Amino acid sequence: MTTPPRIALIHALKHSIAPIEAAFAKAWPEARLMNLLDDSLSADLARDGVLNDAMTERFLALGDYAAATGANGILFTCSAFGPCIEAVAHAHAPMPVLKPNEAMIEQAVTMGKRIGLLSTFPPTLASMPPEFPASAQVVPKLAEGALAALDRGDRATHDRLIVEASKDLHDCDVIALAQFSIAATAPLVAEATGRPVVTTPDSAVDKLMRLLKAKA
Numbered sequence: 505m506t507t508p509p510r511i512a513l514i515h516a517l518k519h520s521i522a523p524i525e526a527a528f529a530k531a532w533p534e535a536r537l538m539n540l541l542d543d544s545l546s547a548d549l550a551r552d553g554v555l556n557d558a559m560t561e562r563f564l565a566l567g568d569y570a571a572a573t574g575a576n577g578i579l580f581t582c583s584a585f586g587p588c589i590e591a592v593a594h595a596h597a598p599m600p601v602l603k604p605n606e607a608m609i610e611q612a613v614t615m616g617k618r619i620g621l622l623s624t625f626p627p628t629l630a631s632m633p634p635e636f637p638a639s640a641q642v643v644p645k646l647a648e649g650a651l652a653a654l655d656r657g658d659r660a661t662h663d664r665l666i667v668e669a670s671k672d673l674h675d676c677d678v679i680a681l682a683q684f685s686i687a688a689t690a691p692l693v694a695e696a697t698g699r700p701v702v703t704t705p706d707s708a709v710d711k712l713m714r715l716l717k718a719k720a
Contacts, residue, residue, distance in 0.1 A: 507536075508534040508535055508536050509535055509536070509576035509577060509716045510535075510536045510537075510538065510573070510574055510575050510576050510577075511528075511535050511536065511537055511538070511575065511576065511577050511578070511579060511712060512538050512540060512570030512571075512573065512575035512577070512578045512579070513525075513537055513538065513539050513540070513579050513581060514540045514542075514566050514567075514570060514578060514579070514580045514581065514582075515539065515540065515541045515542075515543075515580075515581045515582060516541075516542060516543060516545035516546040516549075516581075516582035516584075516585065517543060517546050517581075517582060517625075517683075517684075517685055518541055518543055519654055519684070519685035520581035520582065520604075520683070520684035520685055521539055521541065521581075523684045523685065523687045523688060523703075523705045524579070524581055524684055524705045524708070524709075525537065525539075526688075526705070527687070527703075527705035527706050527708070527709045528709055530706075530709075531706065531709045531710060531713065532709055532712075532713050535712075535713075538570070538573060538575070540566060540569070540570060542562070542566065545559070545562065545582065545585070546582060546584070546625070549584055549585070549627055550627065553627075555585065555587055555588055555631075559585070559588055560587070560588045560591050562588075563580075563585065563588035563589065563591060563592050564591060564592055564595060566592070567592035567595060567596055567601065568595075571596055571599065575599070576599065576600075576716060577599060577600040577601070577602070577712050577715065577716055578592065578596070578599065578600070578601045578602070579601075579602045579604065579708055579712060580592075580601075580602065580603060580604055581604045581684045581704075581705075582604060583603075583604050583605050583623070583625070583628045583631070583632055583682050583683050583684075583704065584625060584627035584628045584630075584631045584632075585631070586603055586605075586631050586632070586635055589601065589602075589603045590603070600712060600715040600716060602708055602711060602712060603635070604683075604684060604704045604708060605632055605635060605680075605682065605704050606635070606708075606711070607704075607707035607708045607710060607711035607712075608680055608702050608703065608704045608707040608708070609635055609636055609680070610707070610711070611702050611707050612636075612640075612678050612680045612702050613636065613637055613639070613640050615677060615678040615700060615702070616676070616677020616678045617639065617640060617641055617677060618640075618641045618643065618675070618676045618677045619636065619640050619641065619642050619643065619676060619677065619678055619679075619680055620643045620645060620670070620673030620676035620678070620679040620680065620697075620699070621633065621642050621643065621644045621645065621679075621680050621682050622645050622647060622666065622669060622670055622673065622679060622680070622681055622682060622686070622693070623644070623645070623646060623647070623682035623683055623686075624646070624647045624650040624651040624654070624662070624665075624666065624683065624685070624686055625651055625682075625683060626646060628682045628683060629644040629645075629646055629682070632682055643673060643676055645669050645670070645672055645673055646669065647665045647666040647668070647669035647670075647686075648665065648669070649661075649665055650662045650665040650666050650669075650686070651685075653665060654685065662686075663688075663689050663692060666686055666689045666692070666693065667689065667692050667693060667696045670693040670696050670697050671696055671697060673697060673699070674697045674698065674699065676697075676699060677699070677700075678699060678700050678701070678702060679693055679694075679697060679699050679700070679701045679702075680701075680702050681693065681701060681702070681703045681704065682704070683704065684704050684705050687703035687704060687705050687706070690703050
């Protein structure tokens, strides 16, 4: 591919945009990014509590839009929508369409059996553990109140609540940060727990880069 690939980033939380842009800037600055944000997706999921057909249709529409703009790959940054994203991947194969967490999960399971899964969004802790292989022992942990703090613009409280929650995972082999919006706390969590920490943005950029450069 002579021109750098165009990657569509599709977000359900505005907090996901900065961390994934930072990960691309660090690892793959040549990629051309486009951001699509629909923050009603996460609000509607929190309200309905289930992923229904209407939600899948919305994801398919977002995928179609991204593909129509000339995207070479799509990365969804919202971790609670796995089945909807799989539908998009199926519709647009063989274009790489990544769930936000699949690359991190692949990395985490190579680092140990007992994996701490830290999140600030309760639906993620319901939807994500089944994405791990059966051999992994997933220990879910919610950082209660952290997302509300971030929504208020109080990043210090957000980070402190995540670090506090992470201390319950000190007996895990590795700690996986379940959302893009909490990736920046990785060094703090590693320091508080003494465990290795993996994040979704870094793993996702790495995997997209491998897939698209292999196709180039």
